[in-house]
Amino acid sequence: MRNLVCRLLMIAAVGGLMAAGAAQSAGTGTVAGIIDVYKTEVKTHGAKSFKDVVVYLEPTAPADYPPPVEHAVMDQRGLVFIPHVMAVQRGTTVDFLNSDHDRHNVYFLYDDTGETLDIGTWGPGQSVSHTFEKTGLVITLCQLHLEMAAYILVLEHPFFTMAEINPETQIAEYAIRQVPAGEYMLKVWHKKLKMKTGNVRVTVAAGQTTTVDVAITRAKYAE
Incomplete structure (x- = not known):
């Protein structure tokens, strides 16, 4: 019963996101929904958990969009x-x-080519910047740890x-x-699971919210 109540509350929260769609810019809309974990369960605790899901849209027609000026930040803290x-x-x-x-x-x-790139080693309190010019999954490692x-x-x-399970x-x-x-x-990336x-x-x-609910699961359950 508790899980059912939690699910209903989450669906209601998504409904609130839809109501907020009226404030969006002219000529644009919102895509919102829920992502259900199907026939499995993922670990959601800890710095290396499986809670993170990337949801993204790819236009079916060619289009160019300038990258953001603002930098993103990835920290190294507690060996994580x-x-x-x-x-x-x-x-970016x-x-x-x-x-x-x-x-x-x-x-x-x-991940797609097996190519590698070492951008350097630096000490406490320092930082190094890198601009990503190639699309795809980049596994990020520390050769010292x-x-x-x-x-x-x-x-x-x-x-x-980004969504969290x-x-x-x-x-x-x-x-x-x-x-x-x-x-x-609409596509989804998860470290362990695939779209069902x-x-x-x-x-x-324009001016509307499109609802798209999807499920992610282990590869053997994906169609």
């Missing part, structure tokens, strides 16, 4: 990369901080958001706002 999962648009600069008392390194492994790892998903467009309900809620009206493919039914085609209408 924080955040553990990050999504950025291609062309990320500042890698060292908030520990040890020296740290940042070493990239590009092999237990450290993080994941940076570099996307072509700015229409994405609730430990009790195993559901996450999301909303992607300020999306220009048009056709998109594959990518979803979405039509975004």
Whole structure:
């Protein structure tokens, strides 16, 4: 009964996000919904948990969007990369901080090609910046502390958001706002699970919220 109540409360919260859609910019809409963990359960506690889900939209027609001027930040603290999962648009600069008392390194492994890049080693209180010019999943490591790892998903467009799985309900809620009206493919990235039914085609209408609920699951249950 408790899980059912939690699920209903989360669905109601998503409804609140839809009501907020009236305040969005002219010519744009919102895509919102819930992400349900299907036939499995994920660990949601700890710095290296599986709570993080990236939800993003890819336009079906070619379009260019300038990267943000503001830098993203990934810290190294307590021998952990924080955040553990990050999504950025291609062309974004990320500042890698060292908030520990040890020296740290940042070493990239590009998941799709196997290529690697070492951007350096630096001491406590220092930082190094890197601009991501290639899309795809970048596994981020420290060669001085092999237990450290993080994941940076570099996307072509700015229409994405981070969602967190609730430990009790195993559901996450999301909303992607300020999306220009048009056709998109909705996709989800999770460190362990896959979308149950594959990518979803979405039509975004100006001034409206489109509801898209999806499920993520182990590969053997995905269609």
